[in-house]
Amino acid sequence: MERFTTLTAVAAPLAQANVDTDVIIRVERCAQVPKHELGRYAFEALRFLPDGAGNPDFVLNREPWRRAQILVCGDNFGCGSSREMAVWALAGIGIRCVIAPSFGEIFHGNCFQNGVLAIRLPRETTLRLSALASDPGTATFTVDLERQKINGEIAFEVDPLHRRMLLEGLDAIGLTLAREAEIAAWQAADRARRPWVYP
């Protein structure tokens, strides 16, 4: 997995609440488009007009946010479907960090599986960041995961395990496989305790 240590990049404001993973990537794209091409269809309903032309009102179609690698979002960002393609699609347009007051939980977990840093911050802080992101003069943020600071001043916290995975580019499966003996022992005891669970 790609490591995440420090990122200095343009942040785009996407303030609306409850942006769901269907809006981030449509199911037919999930089923038909290879992982590395999903970026083309990220936010399809918002980025493009019905005739296929770019929607000039959508923030990611405008300078400097066209180059954004950070999104400052509203409540419950990434709610809905578990589709990890939503994270792949965001990564496909260069997004490495999403900041919101709250996230759809499955989406939040999926971010960390893909080297994307998801940061929860109180609503007033995200509103302040959103205001900064809205002005091209202040839209460039530095996100430092090592020190857990945005622009050197705004502190954030991510789960220690998630932080370590991103900083070191660790593979979750590899970490768990190292615990095989524990899993085997647990399962052996469980087979005696709850035999009906095992067909």
Added chain:
Amino acid sequence: MSRTLFDKVWDEHAVADLGGGMQLLHVDRHLLHDLGGGKALEELRGRGLKVRNPELTFATPDHVVGTEPGARGTRDWALKLVDSLRTETRRAGVTLFDVGDEAQGIVHVIAPELGLTQPGTLVVCGDSHTCTNGALGAIGFGIGSSEVVHVLATQTIVQKRPKTLRARFDGAPARGVHAKDMILALIGRIGAAGGNGCAAEYAGAGVRALDMEGRMTLCNLSIELGAKIGMVAPDETTFAWLEGRRFAPRGALRERALAYWRSLASDPGARFDREVEVDCAALAPQVTWGTSPEDVIAVDGVVPAAKPDALAYMGLAAGRPIAGTRIDRVFIGSCTNSRLSDLRVAASVARKGKVASHVTAWVVPGSMGVKRAAEREGLDEVFRAAGFEWREPGCSMCVGANGELVEPEARCVSTSNRNFVGRQGPRARTHLASPATAAACALAGEITDVRALA
């Protein structure tokens, strides 16, 4: 110490504490489907790994298979996904309930129906509506593609322990008000993020009175509340419902299981991080007006002056009654509302008239099991006689993955779970409602109050 239902089931599955609130949990049942199952197994193989417990892993095609009556009509690109699921499950020794198998259906319909999901089990699937399984007193939650591969390789999942939320439903719902209305009302009350970070437990006399299928509808919409997990304590209704199901324990094993299952209910005095109450007696049938399940009102209510973008997308004007809004389609199906009791209620409404001539109405049973049972009761004939299309089992128009879509700007009353922008097709307008309300709307050709159909 008093513990909640959730605490008991979670603690039972803890293999290791990973620090910082993260735990490694054992997975009792892993369900795979056609949208990602084949790919995940392929990736596992590519990494030189094997499915650790193929006997705890089960697969079925549901998301992308066509549901055209008789013919199926699965498209070529979708057939490739189904073929990959076939090849990979065969290679890995994973049981597949394939198209044509009497057990095929929507994963969250068949897992309980086959007795795979049992009280106190931990169930995961690469689909957010896995929370449906909580109706049996299990912990069920959706996971992403990477986590699917992790579970295949290790039979465990890394999770942060959530907070707990208890929603009490008291009072008896009036005629025409169903489980779907109860849960939509709760989402309307606390919002689509109201259960964020929580495992929900649904309790109270209103929940006790629900049959298992109603409880599944309740738990199914937990994720629309922001809660990844939703549960109902198992009781005699649960135990009776499970008896004799294909994978449910029998004989002496069932007796042992029953003793354990009876210990699972939340202890008196167990503490929840948040509690909410809903008075079922005060509820009217619910219908959504916007593009989030929280945008919900009573069917005899007025479209609120909120969320202008959502109103524009939905083509609705604030301040007008929602009833009387002309519709184009009705969809009765999905892991929310496609079970036998849902179809019985819808059929009892369908008996009272004919689908309006400008409306296309579909009934998509949730599984082959449901389809056969409904046909034995003659429900298919009732639907067909009223002008509904009786289709094959699958996710169909809920997820819109096989070209089974609502046309741009067409309006659909749907028993599914998501009214998101573009969910049922680009620019499609979805109104979520119960099967009773959906069937009544099909006959009326507009959004209507099922209670008026005497």
